Amino acid sequence: MSAFTPIDLYCERLGPDFWAEPLNALSNAAFLVAAWLAWRLARTRPQGVTLQGGVLIGMMATIGVGSFLFHTLAVGWAMWADVIPISVYQLLFLVFYVRSVAGAPLWLTAASVAAFFGTSAAFGALPAHWLNGSLSYGSALVFIAGLGLWHWRTGRQAPWALLGAASVFVVSLTFRSLDMWVCPHFSEGTHAVWHLLNGVVLYLTTCGFVFNEGRGTRPGRR
Numbered sequence: 001m002s003a004f005t006p007i008d009l010y011c012e013r014l015g016p017d018f019w020a021e022p023l024n025a026l027s028n029a030a031f032l033v034a035a036w037l038a039w040r041l042a043r044t045r046p047q048g049v050t051l052q053g054g055v056l057i058g059m060m061a062t063i064g065v066g067s068f069l070f071h072t073l074a075v076g077w078a079m080w081a082d083v084i085p086i087s088v089y090q091l092l093f094l095v096f097y098v099r100s101v102a103g104a105p106l107w108l109t110a111a112s113v114a115a116f117f118g119t120s121a122a123f124g125a126l127p128a129h130w131l132n133g134s135l136s137y138g139s140a141l142v143f144i145a146g147l148g149l150w151h152w153r154t155g156r157q158a159p160w161a162l163l164g165a166a167s168v169f170v171v172s173l174t175f176r177s178l179d180m181w182v183c184p185h186f187s188e189g190t191h192a193v194w195h196l197l198n199g200v201v202l203y204l205t206t207c208g209f210v211f212n213e214g215r216g217t218r219p220g221r222r
């Protein structure tokens with residue numbers, strides 16, 4: 001596949017035109033709104049917008065831009081503009097959280113990253129057509145849920161942020177998986193709902209980090 005090969009993966013797209021996926025394209029505003037709200041929240045914290053928090057917030061906005069490009073241009077390079085920021089956010093969030101919130105040493109952080117890649121490879125080995133390709137996000141769900149349980153059990157501030165994100169993520173993955181299945185009955189599909197709910201997911205995960213950055217293993221207030 002070349003950088004300019006047309007790609008048609010979603011119910012809403014019926015042709016190669018720029019505005020062939022209006023709902024899928026416009027719903028990416030959810031990521032920009034989520035980034036803005038997270039930035040406003042971070043500014044209220046005693047430490048303000050830190051480097052790590054700012055990077056996560058910037059990646060949220062980048063995800064929105066990359067996904068907009070893919071759902072409008074729908075060519076090979078735009079697909080990578082969509083996929084890469086999502087992957088980078090996942091990896092950075094894991095490293096930042098394990099180091100700055102959990103206070104883990106470098107070896108455990110590296111082991112967490114290796115486990116994430118291993119889990120991603122395991123999900124990636126499953127048939128790509130299962131659940132409309134949504135299994136590729138299985139590792140993200142597993143790790144958000146796992147970190148969320150630790151986050152809650154150790155009494156971090158905003159204790160339900162990550163578990164809430166995992167719960168919303170299950171719903172958003174369901175809508176992503178149903179996109180082509182509902183297409184004969186609902187021509188716009190359900191992918192736009194995936195974008196809207198993922199804006200909530202990214203906001204909640206980033207909030208969980210912002211509220212607890214630098215706290216190490218010290219329990220926060222409920």
